[in-house]
Amino acid sequence: AQKVTQAQTEISVVEKEDVTLDCVYETRDTTYYLFWYKQPPSGELVFLIRRNSFDEQNEISGRYSWNFQKSTSSFNFTITASQVVDSAVYFCALSEARRGSQGNLIFGKGTKLSVKP
């Protein structure tokens, strides 16, 4: 069965601190996608990144970076020099990607990040 675990329910940091949000997944598939979404207080989930299971290269986008490690089934998200605008709930998700699958997303429970000025 597929499962996504975000063990950190809430994290609070002071502005300019670095923060890492953990995501551990379980799947028997060899082909899958991993996602991160951001949900600001306004409520809409915003797509941040998709990573497929064959691409273990880390990714950096501005202050955001993602570390994908198949050996530990983890897809962690780091925000460098956090800002107040980063305050949100962040969701990690997993989907099947094999041909013929529905590609439904399995979401973690989310991590609420509060960045204080």
Add this chain to the structure above:
Amino acid sequence: EADIYQTPRYLVIGTGKKITLECSQTMGHDKMYWYQQDPGMELHLIHYSYGVNSTEKGDLSSESTVSRIRTEHFPLTLESARPSHTSQYLCASSGQALTNLYGYTFGSGTRLTVV
């Protein structure tokens, strides 16, 4: 500009009223989903559809019902609203798995308060 629209954005309604939350998407996606979410909490899948005339219940039992008569439209109805239905309702859609660059596209949500 959003490709998936939810209305209303906010709704306060009395107990016992019938309500319909609207969700429409312009991307031609076959798959659509409804999630229920308490503030800052996990997402609970309550309904989904893989196409016209296809609807299924999700992981969380819900007293709501859905319909899918047109590809672009996936409304959710509560026949008799109760305070326990107070929550945020998020609609999402997705295309085929292999070309699903963004996973799901989400609407802005409807925040429902039943008094």
